[in-house]
Amino acid sequence: MTPLDYAHATIETTQRKYKAADLPPAHHFHYHQGVFLSGVYQTYLLDGRESEFDYMKDWVDSNLTPDGKVLNQEDICLDDIMPGILIFPIYERTGDERYRHALDFLTDEIDHYRKNDEGGFWHRTDVPRQMWLDGLYMGGPFMTEYGRRFNRPDMIDEACKQALLMREKTEVKSTGLWRHVYDPDRVYPFSDPETGLSPEYWGRSVGWVPVALLDDLDNIPEDHPDRPKIIQALQDLLTAVCKYQGPDGRWWQVLDKVKQAGNWPENSCSSLFVAAIAKAVRLGLLDESYLEQAKRGYQGVIDSLKWQDTTDKDGSPARDLLIGDVCIGTGPGTYQDYCDRPTSVNDLHGLGAFLLMCAQMQRILDQE
Numbered sequence: 001m002t003p004l005d006y007a008h009a010t011i012e013t014t015q016r017k018y019k020a021a022d023l024p025p026a027h028h029f030h031y032h033q034g035v036f037l038s039g040v041y042q043t044y045l046l047d048g049r050e051s052e053f054d055y056m057k058d059w060v061d062s063n064l065t066p067d068g069k070v071l072n073q074e075d076i077c078l079d080d081i082m083p084g085i086l087i088f089p090i091y092e093r094t095g096d097e098r099y100r101h102a103l104d105f106l107t108d109e110i111d112h113y114r115k116n117d118e119g120g121f122w123h124r125t126d127v128p129r130q131m132w133l134d135g136l137y138m139g140g141p142f143m144t145e146y147g148r149r150f151n152r153p154d155m156i157d158e159a160c161k162q163a164l165l166m167r168e169k170t171e172v173k174s175t176g177l178w179r180h181v182y183d184p185d186r187v188y189p190f191s192d193p194e195t196g197l198s199p200e201y202w203g204r205s206v207g208w209v210p211v212a213l214l215d216d217l218d219n220i221p222e223d224h225p226d227r228p229k230i231i232q233a234l235q236d237l238l239t240a241v242c243k244y245q246g247p248d249g250r251w252w253q254v255l256d257k258v259k260q261a262g263n264w265p266e267n268s269c270s271s272l273f274v275a276a277i278a279k280a281v282r283l284g285l286l287d288e289s290y291l292e293q294a295k296r297g298y299q300g301v302i303d304s305l306k307w308q309d310t311t312d313k314d315g316s317p318a319r320d321l322l323i324g325d326v327c328i329g330t331g332p333g334t335y336q337d338y339c340d341r342p343t344s345v346n347d348l349h350g351l352g353a354f355l356l357m358c359a360q361m362q363r364i365l366d367q368e
Contacts, residue, residue, distance in 0.1 A: 180198045200332075203253050279360045323351060
């Protein structure tokens with residue numbers, strides 16, 4: 001099977017289980033659906049299956065009011081901005097101003113979004129002033145694409161500022177890796193009293209970063225003064241990440257502690273790293289030698305998959321693709337906290353990361 005075959009199998013498995021409007025958490029404009037449907041859209045771009053575009057559009061439509069307001073945005077957080085990137089191609093195709101209104105609605109939320117005293121976006125209101133790595137993926141690609149499409153260079157400037165500030169606050173020079181959370185107040189139990197950093201490198205949180213930076217670079221003008229800094233941050237982080245690849249090609253839940261007691265290989269971060277390495281190589285931002293690590297990571301994830309016999313909606317035989325070894329999600333904590341997090345099978349952010357990986361690996365295959 002090709003990467004594209006695996007991507008289609010993933011989408012078909014999910015479509016058998018959920019109507020678009022019922023993707024969990026249902027009736028919530030949220031990054032779980034957003035990253036999954038971003039992977040669906042990237043798959044659609046490879047061979048143009050209209051059922052995949054329609055599935056994405058049906059979910060977006062189920063979360064918009066007739067006048068283009070986004071539902072369930074009363075207490076907005078960055079996680080609830082991320083699916084906005086799905087609206088750009090729908091607006092481009094349809095020209096329906098309702099979608100432009102939705103994009104403007106989300107941009108207005110960003111214009112008024114809370115920042116800490118150092119200028120960093122709060123991750124959520126229940127963790128005031130904290131900066132989480134995840135936020136770069138949840139906000140940056142939307143901001144840079146809106147800025148490029150609709151002449152808002154300040155949006156691109158802000159996305160670059162957030163990325164570079166995140167590097168400044170979370171990167172640990174000795175490893176080149178970025179810590180999960182920065183707490184400027186140093187008041188939370190996990191916070192280092194000197195640096196404000198959480199104590200571990202959580203795989204998926206680090207994985208969002210290079211994927212986000214690459215999406216940002218798709219929209220940052222060639223002559224933007226921060227573009228070289230974003231490229232350098234991407235290259236330095238991916239070079240560091242590649243030093244911690246596990247023996248089967250996958251990366252582990254706590255990145256720098258491969259084979260340590262309690263730790264385990266995790267498929268969502270592995271998929272994100274493979275996607276980022278493959279895209280960076282394809283764009284000439286990483287040396288081609290790194291492609292070997294992407295291929296090892298891809299194969300490690302593929303070897304962990306399982307299949308389950310089922311029936312399609314018309315009663316014909318079908319097979320569901322099962323993607324396990326995915327952390328259900330977590331806030332910052334101790335090494336043991338990360339190791340003890342439960343895993344899930346076919347949860348949406350795991351599926352989305354897998355689809356992003358398959359799309360980038362298929363593009364590599366297509367150009368070889």
